[in-house]
Amino acid sequence: MPVDPATRYRTEGFPPQHQEQPGLTSRTEPRPDHGEESYVGHGRLQGYRALITGGDSGIGRATAIAFAREGADVAISYLPEEQEDAEDTARWIDRAGQRAVLLPGDARDEAYCTSLVSRTVDALGGLDVLVLNAAYQENRDSLEDLSTDELDRVFRTNLYGTVWIARAALPHLSAGSSIIVTSSIQAFNPSPQLIDYAMTKAAQVAFVKALAQQLGGRGIRVNAVAPGPIWTPLIPATNWPEKLPEFGQDTPLGRAGQPAELAPAYVYLASDAASYVSGAVLPVTGGKGL
Template sequence: MTDSPGADPRHSEHDEGFAPQEQEQPGTTDETRPTPDHGEESYRGSDRLRGRRALITGGDSGIGRAVAIAFAREGADVAIAHMPEEQEDADETIGWIEKAGCRGRSLAGDIRDEEFATGIVDRTIAEFGGLDILVLNAAYQKDRESLDDLSTEEFDRVFRTNLYGLLWTARTAVPHLEPGSSIIVTSSIQAFNPSPNLIDYAMTKAAQVAFVKALAQQLGGKGIRVNAVAPGPIWTPLIPATGGDPEWIEQFGQDTPLGRAGQPAELAGAYVYLASDAATYVSGAVLPVTGGKGL
């Protein structure tokens, strides 16, 4: 009998380009072709987060949904924050959480609104009796042909979604976090290797890395860990909703060393690791999941 070395990472998920497609923001799963893999049929838990309580912003679809499913299958109760327009996706995610035998809570609103961004913490604690894991994942990006094409209104939307909302939610959550709690930010390869057509998005992702490294130093003495995951090209509804040249979609992820885009399910394990006791000595780190593209 010959031992298998494992799945070939070049072909273990969708390994071709994508048909041209476009969506309005914020993008939905049912309009994304092919449908992203969130680990619905593949992720197997092992009680690594049993009894913990998590809040995930942008948890309705894409990376957020994959993390929500994985956390629930590891035993955590999960609340997800999302835009009202994403309620259908959110309901499906909650269904997967509850199917895993855990409690799920859908929180609809706009993270750009300070009252909502802070209120989701209080609502999660009221529902679950506490908060142990905070995943700051909500994000907005849009293709920019040039700096001249970047309006102040759009610049403000990107920064309020990716930075202001993140700060408001984290600031509210920290006083409620006990030693052993974990904050995880979804940054991006764009923080280190920015694309010119995503200049404002890349700026916010670089700022998130600074936030993680600084906050990890602030909270280490309280026994709270702060880390980031830096995804590369991952197939989520955000991609066809980004706009730009249709060829960008067709070639999305093909320039990675593994030759393909990643799927949300392929990031879930990184978040589980950072949230779990396997990472008790990991803080201030940025974990790349990029298909081999360097940070």
């Protein structure tokens, strides 16, 4: 029987809370659903080898679990401070009978980004799907208060890291491979408190559309997922506890989404079912328009 999407998950907002960046799953209340108990695989990525940045928690973890249950071996990158979450994700990959590779480091470091790809290829024997998901955001009360150091942190994490990793991955990708970028509804409908984050997400859309044109002749597809308000550790780490009781309440479905609701989008875009999909931005927004 169909499930009512408006009531499938928590319909009210979230209790005020705050974490230091980057945020941990164990300290997020209530705990996000990554599909640990619900996602069922159907072999759609059997034999694939995937690298997911920011794969320790949130959307990245949900995607890692789904990929593993679809038959893929998965390498994940994450900040060293997120080791606890990364190890938990690895356990779910292991339980699916697939190989998990943990690669801690900072996406702001070009050398790390380059080595991330080569280490993944060495560990998994190749690379078929690259999910560029790692991101940083912080609440900005005004443009006057946005320091250059913080601007640099957002741009290097969300844009430079994306380009560096994709560039390093290209020699290892072949026809049938794909790149998936986690953009955001913020690319199209920006919040003033996330002005710099929204700028990077809009730039990612341009990156996806241009790169899809570059790589189409090689049989490599490039797409993006644009999440709406999704409950992950990044949200309580964004320094806006007063917004949490209303988080996601302005969507047509009337609630925030869960990471588990994003994973099928990544599976689809990575699989042969999306063989004619490239340069696309797939919204998963609870009905909010792009």
